[in-house]
Amino acid sequence: MLTDPSVTVVRATLPTVGTAIEEISRRFYERLFAAHPELLRDLFNRGNQASGAQRQALAGSIAAFATYLVDHPDDRPDVMLSRIAHKHASLGVRAAQYPVVHEHLFAAIAEVLGDAVTPDVARAWDEVYWLMANALIAIEGRLYAEQDVVEGAVWREWEVAARTEQTPDVASFLLRPADGGPAPAFKAGQYVSVQVQLADGARQIRQYSLTGAPDAATRSIAVKRVHGTNGSPDGEVSRHLHTHIRAGDRLHVSAPYGDLVLKADGAPLLLASAGIGCTPILAMLEELAAAGHPHPVTVVHGDRSPETHALRATHEALTAKLPDGTAHFWYEQGAGHHSGLADLTDVPITPGTRAYLCGPLPFMRAMREQLLAKGIAAADIHYEVFGPDLWLARS
Structure with missing residues (x-):
């Protein structure tokens, strides 16, 4: 060194x-x-x-x-x-x-x-x-x-097999390789990059978590339209996908990557998300449900309202399939499991739990602090940040 x-x-x-x-x-x-x-x-x-x-x-x-x-x-x-x-x-x-x-x-x-x-x-x-x-x-x-690709040559053309409006601001896209070949394997929690050509000729790239694999030939992602705040512009790629991309269109998509991957070895699990951070969690739940995972899984999610909770029915259904799965949803507005911000104070957390967090930084920091206070080891708390990783920059 x-x-x-x-x-x-x-x-x-x-x-x-x-x-x-x-x-x-x-x-x-x-x-x-x-x-x-x-x-x-x-x-x-x-x-x-x-x-x-x-x-x-x-x-x-x-x-x-x-x-x-x-x-x-x-x-x-x-x-x-x-x-x-x-x-x-x-x-x-x-x-x-x-x-x-x-x-x-x-x-x-x-x-x-x-x-x-x-x-x-x-x-x-x-x-x-x-x-x-x-x-x-x-x-x-x-x-x-x-991934069996040449250095840097991660791109492949995929076709949009279907598009579904999940909420006013979230659309899901079912993708399949345009060449008819098999879709690459991925680990629950990973993401792909999507490259689009914008009106000015730029080929901008964004990452989106894989939400599941309906079958061997298809993969699904969910895209939240990013609205500009405090003078910042709307998200270029999310706006393009929401405005222009429909079934039959084609996209350049990378091989799957990401180090927030599920390890299901018998330890109790906590899968906590907020907003569009539920996307990698859904892939984890799909994998656990398909395997009939018998160990405790606590699912936590926070959102503005039930109507803005993307893929809420899937979130609930996959949790319900687990023999020892429990869901706790918090909504700032409207009726739901709990009112207000997500809070682990009254959520039973089994010693030795392994936690996976995804959502805005304030949410993940709050979850981490509460987990540490409940005796969960720092090494057992894993997280995914959408966009630049500012965890260290703002520590």
Whole structure:
């Protein structure tokens, strides 16, 4: 891992870099997109760039990785690296792109920190970057091999077999490979990337959880239309899918990726979601129900109302199929199981429970705090963030 001299330098400069890391991230993306506008057009999420969310996520991951190396010089944060690598693989990121990132990231560091970037500082942080980059390249290579695809060539044309309006803002799409071949296997909880060509020619990409596999030839996703808030624009891809895509249309869809995967080994399970975060949970429930899973499964979901709870009937039906499954739904408006925000205070949680969380960050933070207070080990609490992972950036 980090050499001893680099550990000393990185530890000493972490406060300075940490203070400036968001500005470094901003300058980095400005330089990168000026030199390679095709990356913003066809790879990076333009909405996350406009909101600053991607800059925050990059800053958080770099700071977290460097801090971990200093605190654990003989180890590396594999959980964080795996999460990033799965996202990269779903986008078709290639090893050849890492030197490009290095060029513009270190130019941004020099611009922001100026004379503070001595040769020793540059060497130490260069070591940090390549430790992270080479680890990601190796993991991504394994992920491509597992899907039997050439590096970066994750895309396949799929046909929309059916579209169903689940709520005014959520539509589900049943997909099948356009070439008539088999659909790739996936693990419950994983997602696919969907690439669409927009009116301005951009090929924007978004990730959507697989909600199930009705049969060997089809896969299903559910897409929530993203409405802009606080001056941010509507979601480009979700708007396109809702407005233009119908049965018979075709989409470019990636192989399945994602590290929030169900492990059903007999431990009690908690599957907690809010809003459209129910989508990976539904795939988990489908798998458990198909296997006749006999062990305790507690299902928790929070939503604005029963009418906005996408795939609510499926959520209830799959839970009911489990021999020891219980559902607790909270709605801020309208009649339901419980009123208000999701709350585990009165929900029995069996010792040794393994928890899977998906939803907005405030929801997941609240669930995690309550689970820890109930004695659930931090290592047994797993989560999925839709969009840039800001958990570390806002910790």
